[in-house]
Amino acid sequence: MELQITWFVLWGVLWAVYFMLDGFVLGMGILHNVIARTDGEKRVLINAVGPVWDGNEVWLLTAGGATFAAFPTTYAMMFSYLYTALLLLLFALIVRGVAFEFRGKEESQTWKKSWDVAIQVSSFLPALLFGVAFGNIFAGLPMDASGYHGSLLSLLNPYGILTGVLFVLLFIVHGSLYLSIKTVGDLSVRAKGIADKTWPSLLVVAVVFLAYTKFATKLYDNYLGTPVLFIVPLLAVAALLATRVFSAKGSNLGAFACSCATVLMVVATGVTGLFPNLIPSSIDPAYSLTIFNSSSSPYTLKLMTIVAFIFVPIVIAYKIWVYRIFRAPVTEEEVLGDKHAY
């Protein structure tokens, strides 16, 4: 039982870290066409995530792999029930990855602009779809003994869409703050401007989301049962407010750190409310997929715990090291002089 809880926590952590890290890459992709005015500026923005995006995306594969290994039944049901939504997500992630690599490989403006559109669409779509998917997971999927009774359209219910919008706005703020610290001069000012302009909408959507969650989901049951847990959503709200405070004070780095915390705590808020469910059933809780009825055997969970506790710290250590290597802001001069850059 402890193992299942350990893996539930790890599961939540993997998703939270994935959204924190890929969130700013997705945000960059949604925004680079908007913030940049010239091709040189676009390249600066793409190269600002260049060295790290691939490693960030692996957190998704690890979250997926961990779901498979620790909670195989949930993995199987989640992926087959959400077939079409996940397919669209997959196509978007495929296009985004190759678009980064291909964009600079031809001089023609048509070529570059086409890939810019591709980057934009393939960044917006995952941000939205992840939100829609998690919104629906929070609310529960229509499943019972005879299987799943939903469709792609039924996922697009008001709460699902609201969560999708929340994710998109969250990543826009997160991504533009990242770009503000990774660029210099006017570009950095413009990036920060987007964050500041988007922040009020994010706040409004976040408040509506927290209120609507009371009606659309059972997430608050855990909080009402153990009120001390309210610290988690409170921290999320505090981090969101602090993002604006730091931004107003002119500390872009502080604002980005707070937006990282916001993403982490938003995911933590949802996951804490879910426990011990992984996917609740909206028809009857008896059919919910929980960490107890969908987990692997104790043997596998123990093995995976050992693997995670050895390798995840190693991964985090070398990732921090690599972020340090590339910590300096990216400049247009540097990008134009570097034949290896995107």
Place this chain on the structure above:
Amino acid sequence: MDVLSLSRLQFAATTMFHFIFVPLTLGLSVLTAYMETRYVRTGDETYLKMTKFWGKLFLINFALGVVTGITQEFQFGMNWAEYSKYVGDIFGAPLAIEATVAFFLESVFIGVWIFGWNKVSKTFHAVAIWLVAIGTNLSALWILLANGWMQKPVGYVLRNGRAQMVDFAAVVTNPYAIIKFFHTVTSGYVVAAFFVAGISAWHLLRKNEVAFFTRSFRIGATFGLVSSLLVFLSGDFHAVEIAKVQPTKFAAMEAVWETKKGVGMNLLLLPDAKNECNALERLCIPNLVSLLAFHTPDAEIKGLKDFPKELRPPVMETFISFRLMAGLGTFITLVALAGTILSRMKNLENRTLFLRVVLLSLPLPYLAAQLGWIVAELGRQPWIVYGVLKTSQGVSQSVVGGQVLGSLVGFSLLYGFLGAVDIYLLVKYAKKGPDNDLSGIINTVTVRGA
């Protein structure tokens, strides 16, 4: 077509597409790392130019290999939910370990390698590409341990209506998987070797950068010879393992219908699956099949007729794929041998006929690798986990035909387009040749940013 056929077709198509890019990544990462190491050791700028030229092609190919890999992880759940539920306890672990141990290594350090030319020391830059190569090959190890388990399930018990892991050590030391790993990665090295030798031959035929491409050719051909011999060696062990644990696959590979001792190999053979016999058998080498299967000339081979029809794989397809693969392997090895010798003699650029042969051989290792997977996966049918779970039992229950048809069409269009663009870019940059302007890209910084 039903959900099962469509799902199988989609899995086959996406996996084979994925495996166009993976073998080159496996081999070219190692070759690029070797070239950069030579540069760091000797300071010879030709090696630096080689690292950059082959490295650029490596990256164009790498991008598609990475993104099409995500599909594979998604598909087990999307299309094979019943399979995933049944075996997740044991099959999920190697996939999760692959991501944690190998993908991170590969994906983090590819970033360092692409963007770090002026940010890290020369030595560390070379270490970065080695870490990419190690990550890529480790990733292959874990995925083949997973696949090896589907071929020869070990270390599990059937409990609570599913397969549960009881012995992880047995899973990671599964001989079937380990041999398959060596067979697969070395075949990837051959793909990369012929990629390098073939493109070098194209330039040598045009007398472009003769010194540069002669040296590249020599590295490619030598690597190709060593690797293709290893493919043969591991293939031989692999066949023994298959004969032992997957008798139906082995019998289909060799088109053996009747159980008998001391089976010979007919060089000319045409199976007739309908009448359960061979329509043509000529030029028999006595006892060869028995020798290959059990390393003893009069060993008994179980014939297909000893198994119920519904437990046999498609014989014709398995047999032809295996024959073609083996034939191509032999030809490839001979070309690599000739290339290894001729590239050490003078005036390689004047051996136009031979260079043309090498150029035309470039796709052959790719083809052989694809055929190998057809033998491995089609030959395992009707099982998804050999002897434990049928493919028909593994398919998702909640997915309908229209969804899979839609995704199959989507994959075909998207993969077709991206594949075409990727090949276009590979050809473009391969033809362009090395960049001789090393200004601003020679690594001058010792350690910065640390």
